[in-house]
Amino acid sequence: MAASAAFYDAVLAPLGGGRLMDFGSVIGYGIAPKPDFWLGPRDAGDGFRESHIAFTAPDRAAVREFFRIAVDAGAEILHEPRVWPEYHAGYYGAFVRDPDGNNVEAVCHIPE
Template sequence: MIDHTGIQVSNIALSKVFYEAVLHCLGYKICLDFGHAVGFGTPISCDTENADGRDPGGDFWISVGTLHTPRTHIAFRAATHDEVNAFYQAALQHGATCNGAPGYRAQYHPNYYAAFVLDPDGYNIEAVCHKAPELTEKKRVP
């Protein structure tokens, strides 16, 4: 099982604002900010008192690095279609480029509802909900 993942970005300040906005739509927040690296996670994964063997710095990290041609695709799980839509709108408002508007991707499976954007460094970032349409009205439990 993956504990955490990270990508290098060319502008940490720009990427921090971008990821803070788009990941907020999926229930993530900043767990740790070292200036040169920022960790994001859910409130549970950020809880240093009750990390339960998880990295208390979060699940997803960005750090200052050398820009290269990105080949990375990262998909974040969304609880509802509304979260996918909010993620997409927040991404576009914070400088992302559309790489696939929200919608079903039946080539993966019938309930695969996703949106794809290219972040400020060109990474292919996705929000996806795998639930059947009738189940997506349920709200996230805090």
């Protein structure tokens, strides 16, 4: 939990998000006034199942800053920031692996 909380505290800042609620073992992230992403310990189920979590960035610079902070924090690079025309012409995204092994993306849908 500590490593994941530190990761999301850092990488969500350039996207305009952050920690909004903290109940110790469960943390709510998002853009005020309410969290829309929750982090908590896994206490049920067997094994690991990767999730793909995508956060909307306000612009391409925020995608690049998300990526820089994530890599500086030790995240595995999945895909460096770039345009993904197979999704749509303005899709600009970067993908990293968080401390728990999930695919985390920052994406801007606004054409440059």
